[in-house]
Amino acid sequence: MGKAAGETRDLAARDLALLATGRLRHAGLRPTRQRVELAGLLFRDMDRHVTAENLHAEVTAAGVKVSLATVYNTLHQFTEAGLLRQVIVDAARSYFDTNTGDHQHFFLETEGLLIDIPGESIEVAGVPAPPAGLAVDRVDVVVRVKRA
Amino acid sequence: MGKAAGETRDLAARDLALLATGRLRHAGLRPTRQRVELAGLLFRDMDRHVTAENLHAEVTAAGVKVSLATVYNTLHQFTEAGLLRQVIVDAARSYFDTNTGDHQHFFLETEGLLIDIPGESIEVAGVPAPPAGLAVDRVDVVVRVKRA
DNA sequence: CTCACAGTTTAGAACTGTTCTAACTCGTTG
């Protein structure tokens, strides 16, 4: 919003937008206003876990007008482009993770909270060969936790 | 559904119903016609994986009238009673597993197919201590597979 | 710089799986 807000914030915002734009171009996605805004929010911090509604509320709260449909579209496009990863832990809603590397999750169901577990620390042994005609695509570990 | 169908089938059906009834009583659930029918289908074979719609179709196809709402109610009651376990692998629908013991799953997403992996064979090591105030409730492993 | 077009966004309708509601039925206990 105002130019009077000071250079620091403006520069940071500009940098963020530039970074996001580059990232989007690399992924073969047109850097539209909406995608740049969403990418800005998503990739500003590492290891974010968002739901569609969640992210829509955030971007709206930030004063940016983006429709819920676009948030869904964007999350899926980002996922397909390898910028996000979908995490399935809850039958009710879909989570998207900005950390696309090899890792697993703690999940606190009562609060819808996801926490990363580094891939190196965890190890799954003894997975049998899948039935004939099938190949392992990915191994997901969800450590469900509760308030102690 | 005639009586002429032969003793073998009739006896098996009666036994099944008796078994189901006993199981329900033990779980503190009134053995209503619907619950007995559903339990009969669910626990006739080991290691079944059903969805609500799925089971509703099956019971209906078997000529038994049970509403979808009752199927949902029953699946949840059975789960609460420890007769079933809910498996979360797909954001779109809920699966229920008749195997309540310690085990994990292969999941073939394209066909909605779940296959058990015995708990003894698989081992998850290196799970870090959960963040303060949280305790591990359960560790779920989903091996996502694809047609080779 | 402008135009035109393909790609994108949007509001709202539609859809899917699940839960709720209020009336009805059934199993159990006395």
Next chain:
DNA sequence: CAACGAGTTAGAACAGTTCTAAACTGTGAG
């Protein structure tokens, strides 16, 4: 076997997500 509480039901309601058709916008050509 009566009566009461537990269970069932059809259909409405709901949440999250996807679809649709029309409006808009980034991009590359001229």
